[in-house]
Amino acid sequence: MATLANGVLTLADWAKRLDPEGKVPVVAELLSQRNQILEDAVFQEGNLPTGHRVVIRTGLPTVYWRSLNQGVPRSKSTTATVDESVGMLEGYSDVDKDLAELNGTVSQFRLSEDVAFIESMNQSQASAMFYGNPANDPRQYLGLAPRYSAIAAAGNAQNIINAGGTASNNTSIWLVGWGENSVFCTFPKGSKAGLVHEDLGVLPVYDANNNPYQAYRTHYQWKNGLVVKDWRYVVRIANINTTNLVNNTSAADLISLMSRSLDRIPDFGSGRFCFYMNRTVYSILRLQALNKSNYAVTVEKGLNQFGTPQSWLEFEGCPIRRVDQILNTESAIA
Numbered sequence: 001m002a003t004l005a006n007g008v009l010t011l012a013d014w015a016k017r018l019d020p021e022g023k024v025p026v027v028a029e030l031l032s033q034r035n036q037i038l039e040d041a042v043f044q045e046g047n048l049p050t051g052h053r054v055v056i057r058t059g060l061p062t063v064y065w066r067s068l069n070q071g072v073p074r075s076k077s078t079t080a081t082v083d084e085s086v087g088m089l090e091g092y093s094d095v096d097k098d099l100a101e102l103n104g105t106v107s108q109f110r111l112s113e114d115v116a117f118i119e120s121m122n123q124s125q126a127s128a129m130f131y132g133n134p135a136n137d138p139r140q141y142l143g144l145a146p147r148y149s150a151i152a153a154a155g156n157a158q159n160i161i162n163a164g165g166t167a168s169n170n171t172s173i174w175l176v177g178w179g180e181n182s183v184f185c186t187f188p189k190g191s192k193a194g195l196v197h198e199d200l201g202v203l204p205v206y207d208a209n210n211n212p213y214q215a216y217r218t219h220y221q222w223k224n225g226l227v228v229k230d231w232r233y234v235v236r237i238a239n240i241n242t243t244n245l246v247n248n249t250s251a252a253d254l255i256s257l258m259s260r261s262l263d264r265i266p267d268f269g270s271g272r273f274c275f276y277m278n279r280t281v282y283s284i285l286r287l288q289a290l291n292k293s294n295y296a297v298t299v300e301k302g303l304n305q306f307g308t309p310q311s312w313l314e315f316e317g318c319p320i321r322r323v324d325q326i327l328n329t330e331s332a333i334a
Contacts, residue, residue: 033119033324035126037176040274040321042184043193046225051085051141052186054229086188086225087132087141089124091117094205097214110216114197117220121195126325129185129226130174141225144174148236149333156231159264160333163252165241170330171278172240173254175261175318177233177271186225195222233271235261242328245284254285258315273318278326285320 046052059078066072093113100106132143151157163170176183187193200217207213228234237257244251258275265273277285313320 033123033126034279034322035122035325036321037126037129037274037276037323038122040176040178040272040319041129042178042180042272044180044184044186044227045191045193046084046086046186046189048083049189051083051188051225052227053081053083054227056080056082056229084186084225084227085134085141086186086223087128087139089121089128089222089224091121091220093117093218093220094215097202097216100216106216110218114218117218118195118197121220121222123325125222125224126323128224130323130326132226143226144176144228144234144236145172145330147228147231148234148238151238151334159232159235161235161237161257161260161264163237163240163257165239165244165252166332167241168329168331169241169243170239170332171242171281171326171328172330173237173258173261173281174276174326175235175237175258175265175273176276177265177268177273179233179271180229182230182233182271183226183228186227187223191223195220232264232266235264237261238330239332240281242280245280251284251288254281254288255315262316262318275315275318275320276323276326277320278324278328279322280328282320282322 044052056079057077058080061075061077062073063075064072093110095110095113100109128140128143130143131145132140133146134140134142135146148154148156148160151160151162154160178184185193196219198219198221200219202214203217204212205215205217240252240254240257241250
């Protein structure tokens with residue numbers, strides 16, 4: 001099995017990537033995932049060098065019924081400012097120049113490594129969007145789970161639906177409304193959005209003994225943050241016991257829970273809404289939807305199990321997305 005020694009590709013790694021004809025084959029990406037939240041997220045340039053500052057309405061002015069010849073007290077609304085930070089996700093790839101040039105397959109060989117780095121960046125970014133927590137790692141930005149992490153006495157508790165799980169084998173379904181006034185990703189003022197891939201060419205690099213050699217270097221960088229400008233446009237269905245789901249014993253009623261979540265959104269015209277779940281929930285949802293007798297789901301010509309003319313990948317008009325970075329090992333929140 002090919003390994004990466006000290007973070008660089010070896011001759012053994014190179015040999016493993018050649019087919020019998022000496023060409024670089026298409027690598028079977030067994031570690032690749034589906035993290036479709038990255039395809040849906042809205043991006044907006046930050047108004048700060050290190051993130052984005054938003055102003056949130058926290059209170060409405062008081063208004064009065066007035067009588068003739070009587071005045072009314074002055075009043076005003078109240079606001080608060082919140083600074084959302086950005087995290088810098090980076091990676092470097094160094095490939096020995098002579099190693100890459102064996103058999104004249106430089107571009108193909110480097111591309112095979114690019115694919116792996118980009119997949120790793122995508123997985124890390126998707127994970128941070130849900131679980132990033134500066135309290136645990138100050139280099140990260142704040143993800144969705146820490147923002148919607150308590151039901152009792154939390155200001156956003158009405159947008160957290162408890163599915164009943166009590167152990168640490170839980171997962172969540174998320175309903176997110178993307179928009180410039182609801183939820184969006186941000187990047188530092190004056191920088192670039194998304195993953196930046198830079199070919200630095202041939203540079204001297206150094207081995208473990210600080211001896212130089214020539215190598216092709218590639219730099220990968222993704223500056224990203226998450227802004228929840230209006231918490232009402234995110235709903236978390238939390239505490240979904242995955243063991244019960246798979247064994248179909250006291251399993252959470254996913255369709256009912258998702259239906260309830262839709263009623264927590266104040267205005268569906270204010271964003272683009274999607275459901276996010278991992279592959280375990282994605283699969284069980286399909287099975288529950290097929291059980292029409294239990295859920296009174298009518299199947300008509302041209303309609304799917306949810307009664308819409310779309311594929312089953314939509315629920316009440318909201319696309320259902322799979323995110324493999326959503327865990328099955330979440331602790332129950334209360």
